[in-house]
Amino acid sequence: MTKTKLFSFLLMLLAVSGFAQQKQVETSIDSTKIKIGSQFHLTLKTTVDTAANVGFPEGKNFGQLEVLESYPTDTIKKGALYELIKKYGLTQFDSGRYVIPSLPVIIDNEPYQTDSLSIEVANVKVDTLKQKMYDIKDIATAESKMSWWWLYVLLGLAALGAAGYFVYRYLRNRKAAPKEAPVVFTSPIEKATVKLRDLEKKDLLQRGAIKDYYSELTDIARTYIEEAIHVPAMESTTSELIEAMRAAVSRKRMALTRETFEELEKVLRTADMVKFAKSKPLDFEVAEDRMKIEKTIVVIDKSIPEEKEEDEEHTLAWLEKQRQKEAKRKKNIIIGSSIGVVVLLVAGFLVFKGVDFIKDNFSPTNQLLKAEWVKSQYGNPGVIIETPKVLKRVDAEKTLPKEAIAVVKEMQMFSYGMQFSNFYVAVSTLSYKKPTDVKLDMLFDDMSKQWEALKAKDILVKQDSFTTPDGAEGLRAYGSMSMPNPLGDGGVKYDYEILYFKQANGIQQVVMMYPATDEDAPKIVDRIKNSVEFRKQN
DSSP states (O other): OOHHHHHHHHHTTTTOOOOOOOOOSEEEESOSEEETTOOEEEEEEEEEETTOOEEOOOOSEETTEEEEEEOOOEEEEETTEEEEEEEEEEEOSSOEEEEEOOOEEEETTEEEEOOOEEEEEEOOOOOTTTSOOOOOOOOOOOOOOOOOHHHHHHHHHHHHHHHHHHHHHHHHHSOOOOOOOOOOOSSHHHHHHHHHHHHHHTTTTTTTOHHHHHHHHHHHHHHHHHHHHOOOOTTSOHHHHHHHHHHHHHHHTOOOOHHHHHHHHHHHHHHHHHHHSOOOOOHHHHHHHHHHHHHHHHHHHHHOOOOOHHHHHHHHHHHHHHHHHHHHHHHHHHHHHHHHHHHHHHHHHHHHHOHHHHHHHHOHHHHHHHSOOEEEEETTTTEEEEESSOOEEEOOGGGOOHHHHTTEEEEEEEEESOTTSSOEEEEEEEEESSOOOOOGGGHHHHHHHHHHHTTOEEEEEEEEEEEOTTOOEEEEEEEEEEEEOTTSSSEEEEEEEEEEEEOSSEEEEEEEEEETTOSSHHHHHHHHHHHOBOOOOO
C-alpha cells in the first residue's frame, strides 16, 4: 500500500466500512484520459458455466457518462466454461474527472457488482496562432421581395375550417354505435383460456415487447389462481404466492405434484427478472414458459374437488376478507384526502407568509449561519478554522491498521454532523515519522471508492488549486454525488468540497458536505474556507 493511498484510507476510516466479495466480473477501460466528445471503451468480462443465464447492464447513461453504443456480447468457449465479453462505447461532453459507477451484472438470478473506474475528460485546446481570428461581419441588408405567404396561410385556414365543418356534420348525423356487451365467463378456467388466446393475438413478442408479454402472461395465471382457489395472488410476491398456494392445496386436499409448483415458480421468477432486471429470455424459452402456464392452469383446474360445506365457508370467509380490504382501501382514500386538505392549508400558509419565513425560522443550516461561530485549532500539524459549532474529537488511532503504525506518527480527526445529513464538516490531520512525499491529486480517488461503498452514485469531481488568506497553498476538490433516498424512490443529490494541504511533514484535510438544494449551506462553506489558516512553524 502506497503512503498516499494509506493516508486516504485513514482519513475515511471512521466514516465507512468496506465489504469484500469474490471477483466474478472483470472491469476495464482502454483509456483513463480522453478529450471532450471522444469515445472510450468499457469492457466487462465474466467466465461462467455453459448453462448459466447472464444479463449485462443496459441504459443510455452510466453515471455522468453517456453510452454511445452497446456492442454485442462476444462468447469464447473454454472447455466446459464460457467467457463472455461485453463492450460499451462511452463519452462525456464536459471536462472534469468522472466515475463509472459500480454496475449490476445478473448471473443465474444473482447480482454481481462491477468495479468503479475513473476517467479524466480534458478540454480541446485551440491554437490561435494557426487559426486566424476575424471580426464579426456587418449586418447585410436583403433585397425586399413581395411574398405571397399570407395567401397560403388564408387558404390553409379555409381548408381546415371546411374539413372541421364536414367532420362535425358527420359525427352529429352518425348513429351511435351499439356498445359491445361485456363478456361473461362461466368459470375461471374459461376466462384464463380466452385471455391466453387473446394474448397471442396481440403479437407482443413480434414487436419485441417481452416485458409486456410476461406481465400479461403472469397476470392471467395469478387472476386464475385467485379466482379458482381463493388466495390473494395479485397482491403477493412470488414467494408469498407459492406459500399461500401450498396452504390452500393442503386445505382443499388437491392433488398437485411438486413439479407443478416448481414449474409455476420458475415462470414467475423468470417474469420478475424480465420486469425488474431487464432479462431477455430466448424465443424457445418464452414458448416453454407459455406452455407451462397453460399446463399449470389445466392441472390446477382438474385437481379442484367439488366444494363441500366447509369449503363454501372458507370461500365466504375469503370473500369477506376481500370486502374488508376494499373498505380499508376506501378508508385510506378518505385519510389521503384529509391529508391533502392539510397540505393545501399548509401551502396556503406558505403562500401567505412566504417560503423565506419558514426557511429563516426552521432551516438547520440557516440557524448555523446565524449562530455565534467558534474559531479554534485542530490536530497536529494544527489547522486553525472557524465553524458554526465546536468540532468534536473522533478517536481514530485505535482503528489504525498494522501497516500504518510503522509510518504514521500521529493521526487526529474532528467533526460536526454526519455524512449525507443537513451539513457535515470534518478536519483530519496526519503526521509521518519520516519525510514523506504525498501527491495531493491522488487522494480523492480512494475517497470516491469509499463513498461508493456507502452506495453513492454519479460522483462528479473537479479539482483546482486553492490558497488560504494567509498564503498556504493546497488543492480543492469539489463536485456532487447522488445517494439513495431512505424515504422513497430516487436519489438525494449532495454537493461537497474538500481542501487538501501538505504542512510540516503531514497532511491536513477539510471536508464539507451538504444537500445540493440547500441555499444557505454554500454560504457556510465559503465562510469556513476563508477562515482556514496554519500556525507558522518555528
